[in-house]
Amino acid sequence: xxxxxxxxxxxxxxxxxxxxxxxxxxxxxxxxxxxxxxxxxxxxxxxxxxxxxxxxxxxxxxxxxxxxxxxxxxxxxxxxxxxxxxxxxxxxxxxxxxxxxxxxxxxxxxxxxx
Amino acid sequence: xxxxxxxxxxxxxxxxxxxxxxxxxxxxxxxxxxxxxxxxxxxxxxxxxxxxxxxxxxxxxxxxxxxxxxxxxxxxxxxxxxxxxxxxxxxxxxxxxxxxxxxxxxxxxxxxxxxxxxxxxxxxxxxxxxxxxxxxxxxxxxxxxxxxxxxxxxxxxxxxxxxxxxxxxxxxxxxxxxxxxxxxxxxxxxxxxxxxxxxxxxxxxxxxxxxxxxxxxxxxxxxxxxxxxxxxxxxxxxxxxxxxxxxxxxxxxxxxxxxxxxxxxxxxxxxxxxxxxxxxxxxxxxxxxxxxxxxxxxxxxxxxxxxxxxxxxxxxxxxxxxxxxxxxxxxxxxxxxxxxxxxxxxxxxxxxxxxxxxxxxxxxxxxxxxxxxxxxxxxxxxxxxxxxxxxxxxxxxxxxxxxxxxxxxxxxxxxxxxxxxxxxxxxxxxxxxxxxxxxxxxxxxxxxxxxxxxxxxxxxxxxxxxxxxxxxxxxxxxxxxxxxxxxxxxxxxxxxxxxxxxxxxxxxxxxxxxxxxxxxxxxxxxxxxxxxxxxxx
Numbered sequence: 101x102x103x104x105x106x107x108x109x110x111x112x113x114x115x116x117x118x119x120x121x122x123x124x125x126x127x128x129x130x131x132x133x134x135x136x137x138x139x140x141x142x143x144x145x146x147x148x149x150x151x152x153x154x155x156x157x158x159x160x161x162x163x164x165x166x167x168x169x170x171x172x173x174x175x176x177x178x179x180x181x182x183x184x185x186x187x188x189x190x191x192x193x194x195x196x197x198x199x200x201x202x203x204x205x206x207x208x209x210x211x212x213x214x
Numbered sequence: 215x216x217x218x219x220x221x222x223x224x225x226x227x228x229x230x231x232x233x234x235x236x237x238x239x240x241x242x243x244x245x246x247x248x249x250x251x252x253x254x255x256x257x258x259x260x261x262x263x264x265x266x267x268x269x270x271x272x273x274x275x276x277x278x279x280x281x282x283x284x285x286x287x288x289x290x291x292x293x294x295x296x297x298x299x300x301x302x303x304x305x306x307x308x309x310x311x312x313x314x315x316x317x318x319x320x321x322x323x324x325x326x327x328x329x330x331x332x333x334x335x336x337x338x339x340x341x342x343x344x345x346x347x348x349x350x351x352x353x354x355x356x357x358x359x360x361x362x363x364x365x366x367x368x369x370x371x372x373x374x375x376x377x378x379x380x381x382x383x384x385x386x387x388x389x390x391x392x393x394x395x396x397x398x399x400x401x402x403x404x405x406x407x408x409x410x411x412x413x414x415x416x417x418x419x420x421x422x423x424x425x426x427x428x429x430x431x432x433x434x435x436x437x438x439x440x441x442x443x444x445x446x447x448x449x450x451x452x453x454x455x456x457x458x459x460x461x462x463x464x465x466x467x468x469x470x471x472x473x474x475x476x477x478x479x480x481x482x483x484x485x486x487x488x489x490x491x492x493x494x495x496x497x498x499x500x501x502x503x504x505x506x507x508x509x510x511x512x513x514x515x516x517x518x519x520x521x522x523x524x525x526x527x528x529x530x531x532x533x534x535x536x537x538x539x540x541x542x543x544x545x546x547x548x549x550x551x552x553x554x555x556x557x558x559x560x561x562x563x564x565x566x567x568x569x570x571x572x573x574x575x576x577x578x579x580x581x582x583x584x585x586x587x588x589x590x591x592x593x594x595x596x597x598x599x600x601x602x603x604x605x606x607x608x609x610x611x612x613x614x615x616x617x618x619x620x621x622x623x624x625x626x627x628x629x630x631x632x633x634x635x636x637x638x639x640x641x642x643x644x645x646x647x648x649x650x651x652x653x654x655x656x657x658x659x660x661x662x663x664x665x666x667x668x669x670x671x672x673x674x675x676x677x678x679x680x681x682x683x684x685x686x687x688x689x690x691x692x693x694x695x696x697x698x699x700x701x702x703x704x705x706x707x708x709x710x711x712x713x714x715x716x717x718x719x720x721x722x723x724x725x726x727x728x729x730x731x732x733x734x735x736x737x738x739x740x741x742x743x744x745x746x747x748x749x750x751x
Contacts (some may be wrong), residue, residue, distance in 0.1 A: 132371055135407035143403050162377045170402040197381050199392030199414060200338050 123185060125153040130191070131166030138164070142171045150175060155186030160194035169203045181205070217331065227320045231313065233260050235549055238309045241302060242552050248296040249290070257305070258287040271422075276315050281332045283308045286337045293498075301340060306553070308333050355450050357388065360418045360427060363441040366410035370437040377410065383430045388420025419448060432619045483579060486540055493533050500525055537578065544622050544631070545573030547586045551593050556619060558597045565615040566601050572622030575629060581701055585631070588694040592633040592717050593618060595690060600637030600715055610712060627723055628703070634716035640709040642666035649675070655681070667707045671695045714717065 124145065127134060150171070175182045182205050187195075195201045238261040244253055248730035261284045264685075269274035283305065289295040306369050311329040366377065384390050392414060403524055418427065424442060431440055431521045500522065507518045552568045559566040577585070601607075601616035608614055643664040648654045649669050661669075673692040694717075695705045703721040 103423070132376075132408060138404065139402075139407050160378070162410055163371050165378070166399060166410060166412060167402070167405065167407055169396050169412070170399055170405045173396065173399065174402045195376055197385070198378055198412070199390065199394035200396070200412075203394065203396050 123151045123153060126157050126191075128156050128158045130154075130157055130168070131161040132163035135163045135167055139167055142167060146174075146178075149180045149183065150208055151185050152184040152187075153185040154191045155188055157188040157191040160191055162198060165194055165198055165200055165204070169200055172204055223271060223598055226267055226273070227316055230264055230267065230276075230316050231378050233264050234309050234313050234316070237264075238306065238553055241305050242556060244297060244302050244305075246297050246299045251291065251731040254287060254291045254297075257392060258291055259286065261287055267550070273316075273319055274311060275325055275327065276319070276329070279308075279315070279327075279334065280312060282334045282337050283312075286341055289341055295340065304333060304340070306556075308337075343570070357421045359446040359448060359718075360416075360420070360424070361426070361441075361443045361445050362416040362418060363414070363418060363439070364431075365413040367437045367439070368409045370434060371410050372408045373434075373437050374383050375434040375437055377412075377414065377487065379433065380430050381414075381416070381733065384416065384418055384427070385432075387422045388418055389418075390607060391417040393417075417445075447667050483540070486536065490536050491534075493529065493536060497529055497533075501528060533687070537570055540579050540580050541576035543573060544575045544577060544582070545570075547571040547582060547589060548620050548622075551589075551618075551620060554598055556589070557595060558594065559601075562597065563603060564597070564601055565604055566597060566618055567615055568618050568620070570620045572631075574622075575622045575624070577629065577721075584701060585721070588697045588719070589620075589631070589633065591690040591694050593620070596633065596635035596637065596715070600635040600639075602638050606638075624723065625720075628720040629723055631719040631721070632716055634714060635721075636714040639711040639713055639715055640667050640670070641711065642709075645669050652667055664707075665710075667709060670707075671705070 124141070127138065130138065152168075172182045184206060187206055192201070192206060195204050195206055201207045237257055240253055240257045240260070244250065244257070244494065261280050263278050265280035265284055268274075286301070286305070290297055290301070295301075307329065311333055315325055315327075353455060361514070364377065364380075370377075381390065381392060393416075395413040395415070396411070398413060399405070400409070405411075420427070424444070427442065431438065434440075504519075504522050504526075507515060507522055510518060548570045551570070555566050555568045595619045601618070602610070602612075604614040607616065617636045619632070619634045621634070623630055623631075642661070643666070645663045645666040646655070646669070649661075649666075649672075650657050650659070652675075654669070654672065654675070655661065670691045671694075675692075698705050698719055698721070701721055703719060706718045706720070707715065708718065709715040
């Protein structure tokens, strides 16, 4: 993805195809309320490595973070690494509070702060 | 702050403020000349309790400052220091400072620590250099480390319980480390987003008791597996009074959390008002049904009428019960007077003792609030005008220490509240002269003593040439009478020159049917015939 025309709206995840990977922009609300749509999108994206842009995430909950954990585990199982283009403070805070930063690959400096 | 944490905090504020009242009352009895060891012990125990509970709930400034107070009290009870007038005064000011801190915390307002820090320095000098300027004595507090294992059941998230929020609440109790086990998370393809497969092991270091920790998971009961294990104890230093509170750096060794098993619950008065409206609405419907049943015929009609008759008694009991819930003891107002009188008397160079009786008499909350200001005015009048200076009293052959008495008792259908003093009494002739010179009464009018006393209830009338900031502005007694009359009561004076003055307030004892709070008119839309009731709130 080259640049971001606009942030993904609440509950809306968007995929952009690049030659070697897919970039996925997380919606502003990664919560149970919008988890079904996000889940369907993540589950369908299986062919190429994913990079995640979580810079616009404003709200997370356990359900939303669990989806990302499941995504990261699937990528690892496939021998790929989940790459983070950006991770908002809220996303990091939620991941840290649930002890999931390692699972998500967000430990240390991974993921560009927005 | 969660609502549960907030509930605990409210209990702390309620009980803390009550403890401060008790501490203040004990300090008022503390004499520099002949200190009472048991009294000092009582004050010490109260301060210790406040410190412990404040620490437990994370109010580090309150805990740290109370520790300084406690240190001074400890020096007194072990006779390392002698009680002085300055100490009594400082300890009373420390009650004021603690009260202000608690009220600020309760209202989520910034703390003004200037008074506390000044007292801390003052007490430090008294103790002997322990309290250097800006430095609080070191406080070591005990904290427990808990291992908590948490595993979600399938319905946890769907029932609105989010571990993220729970863990944030836990972190508010202290220091939290979280370890997640994601081995049971279903593969993405088959994952149900509403089912949490993550399990956690949490390490929480906190001064909060287990009950407070369990409360965080209260709503998740049945939707999760929980194990608690206390695995250690650590001592942590409390921050100085001016430091920002750190959630983990607090503790309360040996302090029991009464809030865990509450003996009473707090209910907002508007909720009670709402229930009273509901009771009134049921009564209106009942009245309508009674009339309908009166006209009914047939075998069921008699049973219906009997049932409605029983219901009438039950409704009366319900209303009476609701009223009782709104009652508060007069002591909530009375008990503030000893301190107020002490401070005012000190400023005026007078010696005055306050005695209180009947403080357990209960009044409706609204009535109590509205009688409070008139009582303050009456007591201030007694301090300012009634009680003479020590020299005057001595010259008149009276004890140097004046007496102000607050007494409440029921009399027939009324509650009497008497504020009396043994001061100079009302000077009927002087009052009459002033009224004549002000043109309020005819120059040749003869007034009985009682008529002259009544003059003080006239708006703007004052016996003082110059108003003081205590009283004497001539706006007091008319307001007292007006407020009491608005409550359906009356005010009467009795006075004797040289012997003192008594002001007797008579209030009608509340009747069950006399209380309907302000709000929507419950009678609206209900068949005519419902008796309208006066509103008290």
